[in-house]
Amino acid sequence: MAKSNLSAVTEFILIGLTDDPELEVIIFVILLVIYLVSVLSNLGLILLIQVSPQLQSPMYFFLSHLAFVDFCYTSSVTPNALVNSLCEVKSISFYACATQVCLFITFSVCEVFLLSVMAYDRYVAICNPLLYVVLMPRKLCFQIVTSTYIYGFVTALIQTVSTFLLSFCNSNVVDQFFCDDIPLMALACSETQVKELLLLVNAGFNVCCSLLIVLVSYVFIVSAILKKHSGKGRQKVFSTCASHLSSITIYYGTIIFMYLQPKSSHSMNTDKFVSVFYAVVIPMLNPLIYSLRNQEVKNSVKRIIDKVPLRIRK
Structure with missing residues (x-):
């Protein structure tokens, strides 16, 4: 273990996902493939929404920002993890660690609230279709997204400052593949009760508020579908x-499992697996889910492909 004093902490050592050299190569390849797919799919979805006249509704405006958040979210963690997986000493400077924590929390909070905003958008579109344009003007959508980014950053700044005001005097070895609140708190030799309470209250507030918006929105959506739509119409709306x-x-399932369980229930090996899933895998899944299950997105892709000259496609 690397011993350090609070005044001498200039870097942290990340243990990573494994200490097996052969397994590290396999993990590197898997993470690289997932990251490349994530980057290409998210940026591709943003570009598609920007260039397609058919995808200019508020729904796709929010979806483009969700794709942007997913791109930033995974990019705050994965590139450094890829580099470290090839290094014998997996180090990260004190300030780089703090920056990574701040960025990761910022975009995770943005993701939570963008998902809830998208649920409200679906409620307005399905329950008040004739007033949709009036109730969700472009200016309001921009203000909502901007507020989400500002709130995410302020929340992240508070959490990051509270974490790095702790005293790290026993070890600077982080049992994780990136800088995260929970393994950093485990290193602290100062009192962490206030920080733990802050983390629990903040995570609980963000998850509960956003989840409440989602649940209320879908209660109204399901009620409207059952009252107004035919069998075929219901299928289209549910789709x-x-x-x-x-x-x-x-x-939400992974976030609740990770952050809203007591400290005594945490297992670092389990937390690592869950962290890989929500920090690396989910940002890749979101654009694929929306692309493969959304007919308008697939139609827009088809229109763009059809515009490409046949000789180029060959």
């Missing part, structure tokens, strides 16, 4: 909501 519900179920 539209299916992608969003899939993303919500996957993301």
Whole structure:
């Protein structure tokens, strides 16, 4: 273990996902493939929404920002993890660690609230279709997204400052593949009760508030579907909501498991697996879910492909 004093802490050592050299190579390849797919799919989805006239509704405006958040979310963690997996000493500087924590929390909070905003958007579109444009103007959508980014950053800044004000005097070895709140708290030799309470209250507030918006929105959506739509119409509306519900179920499930359980229940090996899933895998899954299950997105891709000259496609 690397011993250090509070005044001498200039870097942290990340244990990573494994200490087996052969397994590290396999993990590197897997993470690289997932990251490349994530980057290409998220940036590709953003570009598709920007260039397709058919995808200019508020729903796709929010979806483009979700794709941007997913790209930033995984990029705050994965590139450093890839580099470290090839290094014998997996180190990260004190300030780089703090920056990574701040960015990761910022975009994770943004993701939570963007998913809830998208649920409200679906509620307005399905329950008040004639007033949709009036109730969700472009200016309001921009203000909502901007507020989400600001709130995410402020929340992350508070959490990051509270973490790095702790005294790290026993060890600077982080049992994780990136800088995260929970393994950093485990290193602290100062009192962590206030920090733990802050983390629990903040995570609980964010998850509960956003989840409440989602649940209320879908209660009204289901009620409207059962009252107003025919069998075929119901199927179409449920198909539209299916992608969003899939993303919500996957993301909220992992976040609740990771951050809203007592400290005594945490297992670092389990936490590492869950962390890989929500920090690396989910940002890759979201654009694929929305692309494969959304007919409008698939139609827009088909229109763009059809515009490409045949000789180029060959």
